[in-house]
Amino acid sequence: MRKTWKLAVLAITLAASALAGAQQIKARFGTSLPESHPQTLGARKFAELVEARSQGRIKVAVYSAGQLGSDMQMQAALQGGTQEFTAPSTATLAGLVKDFGVIGLPFSFASEQEADAVLDGPFGQKLLAKLPARGLVGLAFWENGFRNVTNSKRPIVHAEDIAGLKVRTMQNNLYIDMFGGLGANAVPMPVTELFTALESRAVDAQENPYTVVHAQKFYDVQKYLSTTGHAYDALTLLVSKKFWDKLSAADRQAIQDAAAEATAYERRTSRELNAQLRGELTRLGMQINDVSLQERARMREKLQPVIAKYTAGIGEDTVHDFFAAIDQARKR
Ligand code: EAX
Numbered sequence: 001m002r003k004t005w006k007l008a009v010l011a012i013t014l015a016a017s018a019l020a021g022a023q024q025i026k027a028r029f030g031t032s033l034p035e036s037h038p039q040t041l042g043a044r045k046f047a048e049l050v051e052a053r054s055q056g057r058i059k060v061a062v063y064s065a066g067q068l069g070s071d072m073q074m075q076a077a078l079q080g081g082t083q084e085f086t087a088p089s090t091a092t093l094a095g096l097v098k099d100f101g102v103i104g105l106p107f108s109f110a111s112e113q114e115a116d117a118v119l120d121g122p123f124g125q126k127l128l129a130k131l132p133a134r135g136l137v138g139l140a141f142w143e144n145g146f147r148n149v150t151n152s153k154r155p156i157v158h159a160e161d162i163a164g165l166k167v168r169t170m171q172n173n174l175y176i177d178m179f180g181g182l183g184a185n186a187v188p189m190p191v192t193e194l195f196t197a198l199e200s201r202a203v204d205a206q207e208n209p210y211t212v213v214h215a216q217k218f219y220d221v222q223k224y225l226s227t228t229g230h231a232y233d234a235l236t237l238l239v240s241k242k243f244w245d246k247l248s249a250a251d252r253q254a255i256q257d258a259a260a261e262a263t264a265y266e267r268r269t270s271r272e273l274n275a276q277l278r279g280e281l282t283r284l285g286m287q288i289n290d291v292s293l294q295e296r297a298r299m300r301e302k303l304q305p306v307i308a309k310y311t312a313g314i315g316e317d318t319v320h321d322f323f324a325a326i327d328q329a330r331k332r
Helices: 002-023 038-053 071-080 098-104 112-120 122-128 173-181 191-199 210-215 249-283 293-302 304-315 315-332
Strands: 024-032 060-063 136-151 166-169 185-188 205-206 224-240 288-290
Touching: 002 098, 002 288, 024 038, 038 060, 038 136, 038 224, 038 249, 060 249, 071 136, 071 224, 098 122, 098 173, 098 224, 098 304, 098 315, 112 122, 112 136, 112 224, 112 315, 122 136, 122 315, 136 210, 136 249, 166 173, 166 191, 173 304, 185 288, 191 205, 191 293, 205 210, 210 249, 224 293, 249 288, 293 304, 304 315
Parallel strands: 024 060, 166 185, 166 205, 224 288
Antiparallel strands: 136 205, 136 224
């Protein structure tokens, strides 16, 4: 009797796992940055949480460092439904939905906490709501962080020191004009090509948070890091709408819950690393200098025409709402 009971349990277990196997959903998450960067660490945490929360129904395989293509290529793959997840900079996403460009307006956020409040609040939700029309679903904002200029020529002490440098920028018109506005020669390219461009001296400079400088080993090819902090950069956790639309309500909920938890982890990791990496980059041979508040204000002043141009381009209303949301966060 007991034996029969055991066999029945075994049969049910096998049937259930066969069913789960049949229903298993496979997804690919591509990042442009290496394993040690919070973008990929966040993707790995997200994959683990999605699998746990879906009781193993959904398996997310992570491909780091541009193995599936550049940010722009991966966004297109999500739109086409040939890739499921990615988390690009809002600056590259702005090529598809111009409103996302607002995040990169120079010298807007004063702290990560302000960015969290704006991005997690109604303003950020409104931005995400614009994605489904372009074949994408936005789950959350992750952190890339405050961007600093590195270069092989000289420390940037004054705003004028940027002039004449060949600076790689992201593939985003605002960033191209921002560095053009400071007198640099802006050269847009995907981050996946950047190390080689710096090493071969095709460009003199680039701008990215400490975490990217470290993960991409730019310390091997760039001597100077100057804390311009000219823009805060967020990443958008994206899922292909074609994939999303096929999921059950329970699977979507599992993914959303995993996204919320992975977001807290990604931001915490980014902040912890940024706090440690300044010392680490110095140890690795970089010469780091702080750019004064006064010089940063002068840079912002020089960029007024660029800010005005992109305010018109992105839309007065969006830009107004953006700064109102920052003001509100600041008053908290
Ligand atoms: O998507 O391109 C860049 O410099 C970005 O910081 C990075 O790829 C994040």
